Amino acid sequence: MGETLNGLHQLQTFEIKLAAIRRTQLAKQRRVEVCRSRYEKIEQELEGQRRQNLERKARLDALGLDVAAREETVNKHRQALAKARTNKEYAAILSAMNTEKADNTKIENTMLEMMEEIQAQKDALAEVEAEKAKRFEEVSSAEEQLQAFDAESKPKRSELESARDEGALRIAPSTLLTFNRAAMRHEGEAMVPIQKVHPKRDGFVCSGCNMSIALEVVNVLQTRDEIQFCGACGRILFLEARG
Ligand SMILES: [Zn+2]
Structure with a gap:
């Protein structure tokens, strides 16, 4: 090999090492991104579940008010029952009162089911919270690893870059341009x-x-x-x- 090709070949040894550092760095950056997006996903899930939980509780409260109102009506029916003048009137009030009571039983059963659902969701929420904490740890760890790699590879990187820049001074600019293009396309090779x-x-x-x-x-x-x-x-x- 002549002087030019020899010089380029030497440059290449630096380029290949630099490309390897960049590849590792890129892989660590990607890992951080993947961890972050997983964390965001779980955050959204958690938020959705919390919202659902609040909606259930609001519905439960509304049903509770409904039951209270119906009980009030049942009481009024009971008072009216005592004052009924005829059998027919008595029977009509009794029927209305029983309907109201039956409705209340249905609503109360629904409320019990909802309370069970709320409890189950609370348990599920705790699980998601635990997963969120785990994902957060993953993000921190990935970030730390990237920072550690950057700090650790920095001296080597600057050393390689100076060696490459120094070597590049001995190569004609147009040749260097051609070389750099090929190096970029083939990860230093x-x-x-x-x-x-x-x-x-x-x-x-x-x-x-x-x-x-x-x-x-x-x-x-x-x-x-x-x-x-x-x-x-x-x-x-x-x-x-x-x-
Ligand atoms: Zn080829």
């Missing part, structure tokens, strides 16, 4: 060696994507310090020194 398919025959492939490479490209690389791309994946090609 801007360059790959050409591989010989068969030891005794001429036939070459890009070791990055396995597509075949024309013999003339190989010839250029053997004689000149020039950038040659793989036509398929766009990586910069080089020839490995023969051992």
Whole structure:
């Protein structure tokens, strides 16, 4: 390899390490996002359940008032019963009173069912509260891990960045631009060696994507310090020194 390709190859070692750091960082950032969205989901669920609970309690209160009003009516019927003048009148009041009593029993049964539902929901709510606390822990832990990674990788990162920037000074700007583009597309792996398919025959492939490479490209690389791309994946090609 000539000076340019050699310089680029060195840059690549820094780029690959930097890309690995970025990948880890990105994975940790995603983990934080996933945890946060899970936490938000459970918060919404909790809010919905609380609202439902309040609605049930309000309905229960309304039914309680209804029962009280009906009991009042039953009392009035009872007083009227004592003053009834005829059998017919007595029978009519008694029938009305019994209907009212029967209705009240129905409502009271409904109220009992509702109280059971409210109790069951209270238990369910406690479970969701516990899950919310757990999810909160997950968010904190994911955030801590991200922060710890950032702090821990910062010196290494700056070191790699300075080494790369220093190396980049020795490369022509247009070449560097080409290299950076390829590095960005392939997570730092801007360059790959050409591989010989068969030891005794001429036939070459890009070791990055396995597509075949024309013999003339190989010839250029053997004689000149020039950038040659793989036509398929766009990586910069080089020839490995023969051992
Ligand atoms: Zn390729």
